[in-house]
Amino acid sequence: MKITFYGHSCFKIVTEEGKKILIDPWISNPLAPKIVDLGPYDFILITHAHGDHLGDVLKLARTAITEVIAIHEIQQYLLKHGIPKVTGMNIGGTYKVNNLKFTMVPALHSSSFPDGNYGGNACGFIITLENDISIYHAGDTGLFYDMKLIGELYSPKIAFLPIGDHYVMGPKQAAKACELLKPEIVIPMHYATFPILTGDVESFEKELKNYGISVTVISLNPGEEISL
Ligand code: NI
Ligand code: MN
Numbered sequence: 001m002k003i004t005f006y007g008h009s010c011f012k013i014v015t016e017e018g019k020k021i022l023i024d025p026w027i028s029n030p031l032a033p034k035i036v037d038l039g040p041y042d043f044i045l046i047t048h049a050h051g052d053h054l055g056d057v058l059k060l061a062r063t064a065i066t067e068v069i070a071i072h073e074i075q076q077y078l079l080k081h082g083i084p085k086v087t088g089m090n091i092g093g094t095y096k097v098n099n100l101k102f103t104m105v106p107a108l109h110s111s112s113f114p115d116g117n118y119g120g121n122a123c124g125f126i127i128t129l130e131n132d133i134s135i136y137h138a139g140d141t142g143l144f145y146d147m148k149l150i151g152e153l154y155s156p157k158i159a160f161l162p163i164g165d166h167y168v169m170g171p172k173q174a175a176k177a178c179e180l181l182k183p184e185i186v187i188p189m190h191y192a193t194f195p196i197l198t199g200d201v202e203s204f205e206k207e208l209k210n211y212g213i214s215v216t217v218i219s220l221n222p223g224e225e226i227s228l
Pocket of ligand 1: 048050053109110140167
């Protein structure tokens with residue numbers, strides 16, 4: 001599997017069977033690399049309706065090749081805006097498609113569309129790949145103790161966790177999240193995009209050390225790709 005970080009909370013995953021997944025498709029974020037894969041993607045996942053996560057979905061998902069997966073309220077919004085293929089779901093559900101599983105899990109955050117309308121609950125995703133490896137994208141969230149259950153139920157090997165603080169977890173809470181989730185690998189996200197997102201990787205690693213939590217931190221620069 002290949003994972004590419006596009007900055008902020010936007011990740012591209014290419015699975016072993018070659019399925020292309022884009023999460024929180026804000027490919028025009030201030031940190032985004034010059035060259036971005038514009039698709040078409042097989043799946044685009046959206047964690048909540050805030051502009052920095054809804055991102056460029058209205059441009060990227062105008063093809064029936066691409067299936068957008070999001071909470072019901074976002075599904076309705078996207079269908080109204082002419083996106084052809086959108087699957088709505090809700091927290092707790094697992095959607096099985098193409099030997100992949102997408103499980104919608106809670107996130108502790110608000111969610112509204114750019115026009116101010118309610119966006120449904122904010123959520124995170126567990127993506128279970130063809131080889132049964134699970135990846136957790138936390139979306140925007142504060143720390144919550146049910147992350148322990150997410151860890152027990154899905155044993156995510158890789159966790160994408162926000163560390164930027166202010167709107168999401170900072171380094172201290174993100175470190176504790178690793179204790180609850182027990183991933184092998186954590187990839188920090190949602191930091192440094194704006195000056196107010198002050199949490200950084202160095203402080204995150206310091207907090208992990210303080211708490212004695214062992215996890216491999218892979219910090220990706222926007223545009224960087226890893227094979228796992
Ligand atoms: Ni948000
Ligand atoms: Mn955000």
